[in-house]
Amino acid sequence: GAVVSQHPSWVICKSGTSVKIECRSLDFQATTMFWYRQFPKQSLMLMATSNEGSKATYEQGVEKDKFLINHASLTLSTLTVTSAHPEDSSFYICSASGQVGNEQFFGPGTRLTVL
């Protein structure tokens, strides 16, 4: 149990376009989802915390207008990278939690490459 999926697993886009990444909890209801970004050879950096039905809480330094997060249901959260630039190329990972403070279950990640 506690499986989290992400789609797509990888995406290549042109600079200036927008890309949407989906995060789904497949066998549990996720009241909270988290979005992380990971650059090569570095740690996971939390971007934002998303609670179902409410606005996401962004970490300091993360542009909320550039990284749009929607958590419209208890099993789906989406991250849209708007007007992507090459420096947005990274590995984006989501995690889901059934309750605040409980264990986070991680998705397999999405590799974004912006040309």
Next chain:
Amino acid sequence: GESVGLHLPTLSVQEGDNSIINCAYSNSASDYFIWYKQESGKGPQFIIDIRSNMDKRQGQRVTVLLNKTVKHLSLQIAATQPGDSAVYFCAEGGNQGGKLIFGQGTELSVKP
């Protein structure tokens, strides 16, 4: 504060040896600690966790030790196997909103 890694420390061990991976955490208020394994191109995989009211917890071939006095966490892997080769991250939780703060990670390389 948050831990940010500029590069990954590496640990190279011989197959069959024991591995010890260390982590220093930052927040004295953290009361939940987790070790994750991340293979190349994949998401983190839960290994073992420990609450702050414990100083040791054992799993299958893995042991986590917690020293709250010096804010130090370690992961011991017994009889390390080639399949254990990966990057290992510690994470601290119990903070606001269920957030996790990840350490910089250690790359474990197991020589056959």
